[in-house]
Amino acid sequence: MTRPCRSRSAISALALAAFLLTLAAAIGGCTADQEANRPMPVDSVYSPGTPYTTDVPYVATPQKVVERMLEMADVGEDDVVYDLGSGDGRMVITAAQQYGARGVGIEIVPELVEQSRSYARLAGVTDRVDFYRANLFDTDLSEATVLSIYLLPEVIDKLLPKIRREMDPGDRVVSHNYGDTIWPPDRSERLGPDHVIHLWTIRDSTSVPLPPTSTSTDEPDTGPSGR
Numbered sequence: 001m002t003r004p005c006r007s008r009s010a011i012s013a014l015a016l017a018a019f020l021l022t023l024a025a026a027i028g029g030c031t032a033d034q035e036a037n038r039p040m041p042v043d044s045v046y047s048p049g050t051p052y053t054t055d056v057p058y059v060a061t062p063q064k065v066v067e068r069m070l071e072m073a074d075v076g077e078d079d080v081v082y083d084l085g086s087g088d089g090r091m092v093i094t095a096a097q098q099y100g101a102r103g104v105g106i107e108i109v110p111e112l113v114e115q116s117r118s119y120a121r122l123a124g125v126t127d128r129v130d131f132y133r134a135n136l137f138d139t140d141l142s143e144a145t146v147l148s149i150y151l152l153p154e155v156i157d158k159l160l161p162k163i164r165r166e167m168d169p170g171d172r173v174v175s176h177n178y179g180d181t182i183w184p185p186d187r188s189e190r191l192g193p194d195h196v197i198h199l200w201t202i203r204d205s206t207s208v209p210l211p212p213t214s215t216s217t218d219e220p221d222t223g224p225s226g227r
């Protein structure tokens with residue numbers, strides 16, 4: 001008669017330990033990245049209550065456009081796909097689930113970050129994707145081999161110096177609907193009346209233009225001839 005009692009208390013102890021571990025992770029802000037020893041792409045992660053303003057409203061990219069964007073960027077197992085302003089996480093989750101890539105989503109709206117994490121759990125890709133509640137302008141892009149964006153032109157304009165500084169030759173940038181007016185794409189493809197995908201492959205840092213308004217300390221854009 002004592003055995004069931006012992007196993008009940010063992011289960012309770014396990015449950016308590018699991019709860020305490022979860023609590024410690026939440027209080028300490030421990031992320032899957034830290035557990036897996038992956039680099040943190042942002043210096044500051046917003047806590048759930050931090051107030052915020054968005055630079056772009058939330059509009060989801062339709063799934064068929066998501067898949068075409070990943071195909072155009074030729075995403076594969078060796079890629080690390082970053083989505084700046086990742087919404088419900090669909091780009092990063094699809095990159096992991098269907099193309100075997102690793103993915104990082106940066107999103108400022110806390111509810112969308114929570115939704116992304118729960119979709120990632122449902123899709124079974126939590127070992128390959130990470131979502132951070134952070135400002136996209138605070139993100140270090142050096143690890144990204146593919147950058148996905150669905151952002152307004154003025155926001156892309158402000159990101160150009162960062163892309164130029166932190167991304168490498170051979171890396172790709174893929175954008176839903178915007179960016180072509182400030183950076184001529186290598187390739188564009190229309191999907192129906194409402195969607196166009198633009199793709200850029202970085203050749204060298206000078207192939208990414210600096211916006212005319214840039215106050216960056218980057219070298220001036222001298223163009224391909226270097227003059």
Ligand SMILES: C[S@@+](CC[C@H](N)C(=O)[O-])C[C@H]1O[C@@H](n2cnc3c(N)ncnc32)[C@H](O)[C@@H]1O
Pocket residue numbers: 053054055056057058059060061083084085086087088090091106107108109112134135136137149150151176
């Ligand atoms: C047009 S939606 C694109 C969502 C997703 N990438 C997709 O294609 O389905 C832009 C997203 O950027 C987020 N966002 C806006 N300003 C941001 C900022 N400063 N930092 C991080 N995310 C931001 C919005 O909350 C929104 O989810």
